[in-house]
Amino acid sequence: MRLSPLTIKLLRDVWRLRAQAVAIALVIAAGVGMVIMSFGMIRSLEATRASYYDIYRFADVFAPIRRAPLSAIATVRQIPGVAYAEGRVSAGAILDVPGIAEPVSARVHSLPDPKGLNLLVLREGRLPNPGATDEVVANEAFAKAARLSPGDRFSALIYGKRIDLRLTGTVLSPEYVYAVAPGRSSRTTAATA
Amino acid sequence: MHRRSGESSSGQQAARQCIYRIEKLTKTYGSGPAAVHALRGVDLDVDEGEMFVLLGPSGSGKSTFLNILGGLDRATSGHAHFFDTNLTDLDDDGLTEYRRESVGFVFQFYNLIASLTARENVSLITQISKDPMDPAEALAMVGLQDRIDHFPSQLSGGEQQRVAIARAIAKRPRVLLCDEPTGALDSATGVRVLDALDRINREIGTTVFIITHNAVVAEMADDVVLFGDGRIVDRRSNPARKPPLELRW
Ligand SMILES: Nc1ncnc2c1ncn2[C@@H]1O[C@H](COP(=O)(O)OP(=O)(O)OP(=O)(O)O)[C@@H](O)[C@H]1O
Ligand SMILES: [Mg+2]
Numbered sequence: 001m002r003l004s005p006l007t008i009k010l011l012r013d014v015w016r017l018r019a020q021a022v023a024i025a026l027v028i029a030a031g032v033g034m035v036i037m038s039f040g041m042i043r044s045l046e047a048t049r050a051s052y053y054d055i056y057r058f059a060d061v062f063a064p065i066r067r068a069p070l071s072a073i074a075t076v077r078q079i080p081g082v083a084y085a086e087g088r089v090s091a092g093a094i095l096d097v098p099g100i101a102e103p104v105s106a107r108v109h110s111l112p113d114p115k116g117l118n119l120l121v122l123r124e125g126r127l128p129n130p131g132a133t134d135e136v137v138a139n140e141a142f143a144k145a146a147r148l149s150p151g152d153r154f155s156a157l158i159y160g161k162r163i164d165l166r167l168t169g170t171v172l173s174p175e176y177v178y179a180v181a182p183g184r185s186s187r188t189t190a191a192t193a
Numbered sequence: 194m195h196r197r198s199g200e201s202s203s204g205q206q207a208a209r210q211c212i213y214r215i216e217k218l219t220k221t222y223g224s225g226p227a228a229v230h231a232l233r234g235v236d237l238d239v240d241e242g243e244m245f246v247l248l249g250p251s252g253s254g255k256s257t258f259l260n261i262l263g264g265l266d267r268a269t270s271g272h273a274h275f276f277d278t279n280l281t282d283l284d285d286d287g288l289t290e291y292r293r294e295s296v297g298f299v300f301q302f303y304n305l306i307a308s309l310t311a312r313e314n315v316s317l318i319t320q321i322s323k324d325p326m327d328p329a330e331a332l333a334m335v336g337l338q339d340r341i342d343h344f345p346s347q348l349s350g351g352e353q354q355r356v357a358i359a360r361a362i363a364k365r366p367r368v369l370l371c372d373e374p375t376g377a378l379d380s381a382t383g384v385r386v387l388d389a390l391d392r393i394n395r396e397i398g399t400t401v402f403i404i405t406h407n408a409v410v411a412e413m414a415d416d417v418v419l420f421g422d423g424r425i426v427d428r429r430s431n432p433a434r435k436p437p438l439e440l441r442w
Contacts, residue, residue, distance in 0.1 A: 004320060005306075005313040012308040 056119040058174035059084075086116045094157040097146050104146050108136070108158060118175050125150030125169025134163065140170040142179050210276070212241040212367065212400050213262060218271035219423075220257050231257040233423035234271070239416075241367070242398045244391070244434065246411045249420030255404045256372055258420070262402070263296045263370045264288040294323070297361030297369040297399070299390075301376040303353040305345040311356045312341045315363050322364035331363035332356070334396070335389035351382030355389050362393050368400040369393065375405065380442050387413060387437035409442045 003011075014021055052058075065076065068087075076085040088110045095104040111128065112118055120127070120137065128135035138148060148154065152167045220232040231254045239245065247255045260266040261273055264280060267288075273280040275291065283291060305314050312328045319325035326334075332341055335355035345353050354374060361369055371390065375383035387403075391413060394401045403410065411417040412435040419427035 005309055005317040008313055009306055009308050016308065 052121075053174055056121055056174050057117045059117045062117070084117055086113055088112065091158050095146070096155045096157070097148060098152075098154065099147060103157075106142070106156070108156070118173060121172040123170045123172060125167070127171075128168050134165055135168045136165050137169045137171045138167055139176055139179055140172055143167065143170045209240040209242060211238055212276065213237065213239040214272075214274040215239075215262075216272045218258070218261065218273055219269045220254070220261065220266070221269045230423050232261075232268070235423075235425055237418065237425060237428075239400065241400050242394070243400055243415045244394045244413065245400075245402045246414035246417050247402060247404045247420060248406075248408060248411060248417060249426075251406075253420040254423045255420050259370050259372055259402060259404060262368075263298060264292045265298075293321070294364075295367045297364070297366035299354070299358050299361050299369065299371040299374045301373040303345070303350075303357040305353055305356055305360075307345050310342050310344055311337060311348070311359070314345075314356055315360045318360050319363045324365060326363045326365060328359070328363060331359040334362065334393060335359045336385065349382065351378050351386055354378065354386045358386070358389050358393070362397070362399065365397065366399060368402070371401065371403045373404055373406070375407070375410070383407075383442075384437050384440050387440065391434075391437045407442055409440050412440060413437045 065072065070087050073085050073087050076082060090107065090109045093106045093108045095106050097104050112120065122137075123140045125137070127137060138146070143149065148167050150167055150169050153164060154167075155162055155164050215235055215237040218232055218235040219230070222229040222231055233254075235254075235258060247259070249255050257266065261268050261280070262275075264283070268281050271281070275295065278291070280288070280291065306317070309317070311332055315328035315331050319328055319331075329338070329341060332338060335358050337352060337355055337359065340348060340352060343352075345356070348356065354377075358369075358371075358374070369390070374390070375386055378386060387410065390401055390403065393399050403414070405411075412431065414431060415434060416428065416430050418425055
């Protein structure tokens with residue numbers, strides 16, 4: 001097949017501008033690569049988040065009831081549309097951490113039911129042994145801010161009572177993306193046995 | 194569209210067809226007090242196969258006239274017949290077809306494509322024509338058989354102009370319109386370009402119009418038309434055409 005003069009002109013002009021043509025092609029390729037990469041990244045982040053919430057059974061919607069007796073759980077479970085209800089003990093606490101001058105404020109929860117919702121992700125150490133009353137795990141970011149690591153001992157003031165606690169591990173909870181004290185914007189929060 | 198009238202070299206006087214019949218042609222640019230009357234009523238009959246030279250001062254309307262003949266521009270009033278077709282009646286598509294089939298243009302600047310060789314520049318046109326010459330044949334007619342594969346930058350101005358002429362005639366147009374084809378060339382180079390035009394006129398019978406500011410060129414024509422202020426002020430026929438290669442200025 002013989003090339004038409006216009007095709008020959010195109011090829012010669014591109015050849016004459018080959019340096020620019022290559023540079024432009026590379027710029028375009030880099031741009032397209034960036035777009036593909038960022039879309040891939042967004043997709044994998046979304047997939048990671050979805051599987052994290054899925055594996056650790058993060059509830060789509062949840063509502064707390066405060067100051068209710070444990071027996072109220074059965075009643076709550078009867079309410080139409082409630083898929084699952086779980087009771088827990090939750091309290092504010094003041095921690096006395098060695099090496100930190102001012103008291104550290106925290107929120108203390110009982111451990112979630114391992115067959116329930118909003119499960120903990122163990123980052124370091126181990127979960128408290130069942131029945132061990134002085135063992136706690138802490139939110140990883142909180143532990144880092146309070147300079148606590150597994151094995152550390154500290155005392156806590158809960159409902160006016162002083163107890164000695166031992167950190168057995170650090171965890172993540174899908175419930176807490178970002179830990180802030182009630183009414184303040186500073187560090188807090190732990191989960192305990 | 195039109196039948197060719199067979200052999201029609203300038204030597205034969207018998208039974209020539211009238212290729213252009215122009216009556217009361219006017220062209221006005223703009224309107225109101227700013228209007229420019231480029232043509233103020235031009236009448237001209239042209240026999241096929243003639244060599245015409247158009248002279249006249251700058252601004253007298255020569256280019257305007259040639260552009261209307263070539264279908265590049267439209268008259269304001271009057272008629273311009275190309276054989277039986279009235280160019281003033283054609284719409285844009287009709288004019289485009291007329292230009293493509295029947296008219297070759299040569300301008301002062303050659304408008305060659307720099308990245309194509311002489312042959313490729315010519316074949317650009319032969320590819321879209323109905324009954325074209327071979328590009329090599331067209332280039333041989335203008336004396337460039339040895340420069341066929343040269344790029345425009347490797348050719349002199351006169352040679353580039355001859356490539357432009359080969360490109361214009363390769364589709365075998367009925368008429369070749371040249372607006373100052375030697376305007377950018379010196380005398381020795383200019384006569385070779387004029388010689389190429391003369392040869393095309395004699396050998397294939399193409400009607401040729403040449404606009405020039407150089408009165409010497411008039412000697413190579415059958416007919417000389419003098420423009421002045423939008424009108425034809427004089428028309429004369431040469432008793433004999435002088436070969437372009439004998440012209441000097
Ligand atoms: N597009 C246009 N718009 C307005 N006026 C124009 C236009 N084209 C040409 N004219 C005017 O028409 C008149 C004739 O112009 P034209 O180009 O035909 O002259 P010419 O005889 O070819 O001159 P030259 O020898 O300088 O090429 C001039 O006064 C010019 O200014
Ligand atoms: Mg002009």
